[in-house]
Amino acid sequence: MTQKVIIFDFDGTIADTVDALVCIANNLAVQFGYIPITANELALLRNLTAREIISYSGISIFKIPFLVKKVKAELKDKIPCLKPITGIREALIELNNQGYRLGIITSNSQENVTEFLKVNNLDYLFDFIESGVTIFGKTTIINNVLRQKNLKLQTVMYVGDETRDIEASKKANIKVIAVTWGFNSHEALAKKHPDFLIHQPRELIDVVKEFD
Missing domain, CATH: 3.40.50.1000 (HAD superfamily/HAD-like)
Structure with missing residues (x-):
């Protein structure tokens, strides 16, 4: 077989990692030009696709690769605490x-x-x-x-x-x-x-x- x-x-x-990623995203909000995610907004975002989230956030699509790279780097320091x-x-x-x-x-x-x-x-x-x-x-x-x-x-x-x-x-x-x-x-x-x-x-x- x-x-x-x-x-x-x-x-x-x-x-x-969801909470850690939201925390990192909020810390990077000013740098990348989008509004931090509130608890109420997170509930809304859970119902959206990736494309819809990007549209909702207002972030430039050209900034996405740089944001993703930064998020990964920030997450690295949190790995020992994640379960x-x-x-x-x-x-x-x-x-x-x-x-x-x-x-x-x-x-x-x-x-x-x-x-x-x-x-x-x-x-x-x-x-x-x-x-x-x-x-x-x-x-x-x-x-x-x-x-x-x-x-x-x-x-x-x-x-x-x-x-x-x-x-x-x-x-x-x-x-x-x-x-x-x-x-x-x-x-x-x-x-x-x-x-x-x-x-x-x-x-x-x-x-x-x-x-x-």
Whole structure:
């Protein structure tokens, strides 16, 4: 039987980084020319796609790559204090024990992800980590990984917490599990019609079994 591959997003899916990222974004607001995010606005932003958030913020699209680079650099100092999403460690260990091949595709830096996994004793679970700067989606990175690792589409699933994860997976023609414990709301994710929509990490085990 062909080994199944489960690819995870990092921020908001494995690592509980949403609050840290909002804090960093607010600290950089003046420098990059957008209004800091209030608690009420965060609730609103959770219902928006990446494109809608950029439009809402008013930030110049030309500044986005520089902002992303700065956010990654600022997050590096917070890595030792960040923790995994509650329950995700157990789910990852169980998937690994059941013989699934695990990987990560993220717009965060490989350095940040590797350090987080090491600090939280999760590094041994993942076969690969791929990083790339993406604003609106990860389709190119996903396709590159599929090609480089010679993975068949029907053997791969992607797990992510944002609408752009769903869009990218669909464009890459792979199954996608959307999770509601990260950034985007249940409502926003549901509108994009993922193959599966789950609310707790422990649900991953049963959903992946359906994939078999």
